[in-house]
Amino acid sequence: MKILAVCGMGLGSGLILRMQAEKALKELGIQADLEVADIGTARALASTADLILTSEELAQQLVGVKPRIVTIKNFIDLREMVTKLGDAIDRS
Amino acid sequence: MDQLNYIINWIAKDIFGVPAYLVGIMTFVALVASRKGLGDVVGGTLKATLGFIILVIGAVAVIGALNPLGALITGAFGVEGVVPTNEAITAIANDIPDVAQNTAFAMFIGVIGSLVIARLTPLRYVFLTGHHMLFMATVLTVVLYNAKVDSAVQILVAAFGLATMMVIMPAFSMPWMRKVTGGQAVAMGHFGTLGYIAAGITGQIIGKGSKSTEEMEFPQGLRFLRDPMVGTAVAMIFIYLVLAIAFTIRIGEAAAIEAVGSSGAAGGMLGFLTAMFNQALVFGGGVAVILLGVRTILGEIVPAFAGIAERVIPGAVPALDCPVSFPFAPNAVLVGFLASVAGGLVGFTILWAGVGAALAVPLILPGMIPHFFTGGTAGVFGNATGGRRGAVGGGFVNGLIITLFAAFLVPVMSAIGFQNTTFGDADFQWFGFAVGNIAKFEGNAAAIGVVVLCVVLIAAASWFQKKYVDTGWVPGGEKAA
Numbered sequence: 001m002k003i004l005a006v007c008g009m010g011l012g013s014g015l016i017l018r019m020q021a022e023k024a025l026k027e028l029g030i031q032a033d034l035e036v037a038d039i040g041t042a043r044a045l046a047s048t049a050d051l052i053l054t055s056e057e058l059a060q061q062l063v064g065v066k067p068r069i070v071t072i073k074n075f076i077d078l079r080e081m082v083t084k085l086g087d088a089i090d091r092s
Numbered sequence: 093m094d095q096l097n098y099i100i101n102w103i104a105k106d107i108f109g110v111p112a113y114l115v116g117i118m119t120f121v122a123l124v125a126s127r128k129g130l131g132d133v134v135g136g137t138l139k140a141t142l143g144f145i146i147l148v149i150g151a152v153a154v155i156g157a158l159n160p161l162g163a164l165i166t167g168a169f170g171v172e173g174v175v176p177t178n179e180a181i182t183a184i185a186n187d188i189p190d191v192a193q194n195t196a197f198a199m200f201i202g203v204i205g206s207l208v209i210a211r212l213t214p215l216r217y218v219f220l221t222g223h224h225m226l227f228m229a230t231v232l233t234v235v236l237y238n239a240k241v242d243s244a245v246q247i248l249v250a251a252f253g254l255a256t257m258m259v260i261m262p263a264f265s266m267p268w269m270r271k272v273t274g275g276q277a278v279a280m281g282h283f284g285t286l287g288y289i290a291a292g293i294t295g296q297i298i299g300k301g302s303k304s305t306e307e308m309e310f311p312q313g314l315r316f317l318r319d320p321m322v323g324t325a326v327a328m329i330f331i332y333l334v335l336a337i338a339f340t341i342r343i344g345e346a347a348a349i350e351a352v353g354s355s356g357a358a359g360g361m362l363g364f365l366t367a368m369f370n371q372a373l374v375f376g377g378g379v380a381v382i383l384l385g386v387r388t389i390l391g392e393i394v395p396a397f398a399g400i401a402e403r404v405i406p407g408a409v410p411a412l413d414c415p416v417s418f419p420f421a422p423n424a425v426l427v428g429f430l431a432s433v434a435g436g437l438v439g440f441t442i443l444w445a446g447v448g449a450a451l452a453v454p455l456i457l458p459g460m461i462p463h464f465f466t467g468g469t470a471g472v473f474g475n476a477t478g479g480r481r482g483a484v485g486g487g488f489v490n491g492l493i494i495t496l497f498a499a500f501l502v503p504v505m506s507a508i509g510f511q512n513t514t515f516g517d518a519d520f521q522w523f524g525f526a527v528g529n530i531a532k533f534e535g536n537a538a539a540i541g542v543v544v545l546c547v548v549l550i551a552a553a554s555w556f557q558k559k560y561v562d563t564g565w566v567p568g569g570e571k572a573a
Contacts, residue, residue, distance in 0.1 A: 008320050008465070010387045011223045012282075012413020019395050036391055038383065040321035055415070057422045061319065075416045076278045 001032045001089075004045055006054040006062070010038030016075050017053050024081040030089060051088060068092050111192030112148070115389060116141035118200045122396040136392040143388030150385055151183030153378030155511075157371045162512040163352045164332065164368070165455065167339035169444065173455030175331065176462055176498045176516030177324075178223075179382045180375075182230045184511050191230070191237055197247045199229035202254030203397060207404050209259050213550060214557045218401040219258035219281045221413040222390035224517075228254050228283055231520045235504050235528030241538055249542045253527055256546040260553035261285040261519060262411035266561045268292035271476040271568065272420050281411025283519035284466035287493050288414075290518075291428070291470035291486025292477050296567055298485045299478015305423040305471070308480070320461050325376035327460040332372040336365055379461070414469040421472045427480070428471015428487030432463045435491020443499055453499035458491075462516025466490055477568050490518070497521035504528030 003021060007014035014036040025032055037045050039058055046052060046065035054062065056071045070088045074080055107113050119140035123133045158180070165173035186192040203225055210216050219225070232250035241249070262269075262279035265288055269280045280288060339348040340361065349355045349364050354371070356363025401408065418425050436458035442448075443455050467487045474486020494516055501521045502514050505528070515521060530541035559565075 007413075008415055009383060009461075011383065011390060012221045013415040015222070015390060015394050016220065016412055016416065018391075019398060022395075036387060038321070038387070039319045040380065055419050057418065057425070073419050074273075074276070075412065075419075076276070076410060 001030075001050045002048060003032050003034050003051045003053060004042065004049040004067070005034060005036050006039060006042040006052055006058055007036075008039055008058070010036050010041070013055075013075055014038070017072060020072075020075065020078060020081045021053055021085060023078055024085050027078075027082055028086050028089070050092065051085075053085075109189065109193065111186060111189060111196055112141050112144035114193060114196045115144045118196060119389070119392050119396070121200075122393055122400070126396040126399040128396070136396075140389045140392045143385045143390075143392075145385070146388060147183050147382055147385030148187060150378050150381030150383075151180075151187045153374055153381060154180045154513075155184055155187070157375035157378060158512040160352045160354050160368065160371050161332065161335075161375070164335035164339055165457070165512070167348060167351055168335045168342065169338075169455055171444075171449060171455055173457055174498070174502060174512050174514050175328075175457045176459040176494070176514045177379060178227050178462065178515050178517060178520070179379050179386065180513045181505075181511060181515055182227050183382045183385075184513070185230050185234050190243070191233055194237065194243055194246050194250070195226070195229045195233045198233050198250035198254060199225055200251075201247065202229060202251035202258070205251055205255030206258035207401055209255055209550065210405050210408055213259070214554050214562070215259040215263050215550070216405060216408040217259050217262040217279050217281070217411045218398070218405060218408045219262065219411040220394060220398055220401075221281045221283075221411070222394040222397075223386050224281070224283045224413075225254065225258070226386065226389075227515065227517075227520060228257055228523075231501075231505070231515055231524040232527055235524055236531050236538075238504065238506075239528065239531035239538060241531055245539050249527075249531075249539050252546050253523065253542060256549055257283065257519060257523060258411075260549050262409070263553045263557045263561060265289055266409075266557075267565055267567055268473050268476065269417070270564075271566050272417050272472055274420075275566075277409050278416065279409045279411040280414065280417070280469075282414040282465075282469065282517070283523075284414065284462070284469060284490070284494070284517035286518040286522055287466050287470050287490035288473045288486075290489050290493060291474040291482075292567055294485040294489045295474035295476065295478025295482025297478070299474070299480075299482030302479030302481040304421070304479050305427050305475045305483045306421055308423060320464055321376060321380055323464055324379060324460045325373060327458070328372040328375050329369060331457060332368040333365060336368045340364075414465055417469055417472045421475045421483075424471040424475035424483040425468035426471070427483040428469070428474060428490070429464050429467040431484045431487030432467025432470060432491035432494075433458050433460075435467075435488040435493075436463055436495045437491075438488075439492045439495030442496070448499060451499075452503070454502050456495045456498045458495070459513070459516045462494055463491060466494060466517050493518050494521065497525070500525050501528075 470490035474482035
């Protein structure tokens with residue numbers, strides 16, 4: 001499974017999302033590839049991913065992409081990440 | 093002996109002298125230190141090296157597009173001007189091998205140094221915004237390089253400066269950051285922080301009783317600006333075309349085309365305008381390539397650094413990139429961005445009206461990437477202390493700061509050649525300006541001066557941390573949860 005972590009520039013907060021997701025996946029015992037993307041290229045890369053992690057505002061710009069979008073409000077809250085990611089993976 | 097000399101010379105010049113390899117070697121060290129497996133180490137090292145090569149390719153494109161822009165600004169206004177874009181100036185500076193080599197060493201040593209300071213002082217922050225480490229290392233190396241400080245001193249002083257900034261700015265902004273996040277253990281790790289604190293204070297002064305930006309409906313049509321690549325391209329097209337027309341009106345079509353040295357295949361006014369349109373897109377595309385390069389490098393280094401930091405300073409507060417504040421007030425981001433551009437235009441007008449010429453500083457046109465990210469964050473901070481009025485005022489003050497400060501940074505950086513771009517975020521500007529001017533002293537005085545400045549800043553931040561942050565003070569009264 002492949003997860004795309006998306007932020008505006010694909011530099012800072014997307015990388016934080018990726019690192020948090022790595023911790024969360026470890027806790028959930030799930031294997032996945034994680035990649036960081038900026039909002040400009042995310043739509044093109046979406047077709048290669050199974051899941052997209054991003055913030056609420058950026059999610060609005062990704063409406064209509066194939067993979068399920070998981071929106072994270074607090075980027076450093078590991079509990080939020082574990083709950084939402086676990087839930088999304090269960091449902092897909 | 094000749095053989096040995098040959099080998100040493102080869103290692104020094106063809107390995108360590110090549111910035112891309114140097115970045116790869118440092119990534120290798122970081123990955124090994126964070127106990128990654130063999131595959132991750134080899135893959136990560138290679139990716140970081142390729143990332144640097146991508147960065148340089150982007151730099152070439154951006155430099156090509158900036159040359160006509162310089163001619164356009166000078167032609168339209170009669171004075172030199174720049175469009176601040178961190179990614180562009182970083183890539184351009186690192187196109188100079190000496191600067192690139194010293195920047196890489198300074199970043200490596202500085203990042204380790206920040207952990208040491210965080211461990212030894214009350215400033216227990218781990219700064220995780222990798223591109224800003226690279227940008228700060230670059231601005232400090234460049235101003236020291238321009239002051240002709242010895243290479244080894246350049247590296248050590250720039251490293252200490254970077255390490256200092258990585259722990260003090262998160263501390264100074266922490267009370268406002270708590271106000272934004274509702275008291276969570278996350279700090280601001282972004283070198284536009286002076287603008288955010290100014291925005292927070294402005295909000296408090298002018299925003300009494302103002303409602304939050306989050307209670308208003310924002311036109312959906314403006315959301316496309318949330319994509320920095322689109323925003324940058326739109327703004328650059330506008331800037332190139334308006335300047336091309338202004339230049340033509342001033343000196344006539346043929347003379348303008350001649351001065352810029354670029355016209356379309358068909359020639360004439362339409363050819364000229366399409367050529368400028370094309371250059372604006374090349375600029376936008378070049379910045380996107382640079383971003384890909386930076387992203388490829390950081391994707392390896394930052395997680396390794398975070399892993400090491402967790403072991404060295406358990407329980408430290410992570411200082412993160414500014415968009416982590418955006419979800420707390422998404423509308424304030426757009427309000428702050430637009431207000432920041434307005435502040436930038438006012439700053440431009442002030443410089444154009446004669447202040448720039450009087451102080452021998454260039455004109456500063458609004459760079460969209462800095463205005464979006466720092467203006468957006470300033471909007472969030474201003475909204476936290478002063479609602480809508482605070483978001484507008486905070487963004488505006490930030491725009492004014494990053495425009496006027498940029499004008500003063502250009503002269504201390506410009507000995508590497510006038511590049512028509514510079515750093516766009518407040519902390520690169522004030523700290524780069526301070527270090528660049530101290531570095532003008534002869535010999536050791538320069539290095540000692542910067543070290544003293546850093547020690548004073550660390551002491552001040554430690555005091556601030558104990559007096560305000562550790563006691564839970566939050567601007568505007570109520571204590572953090």
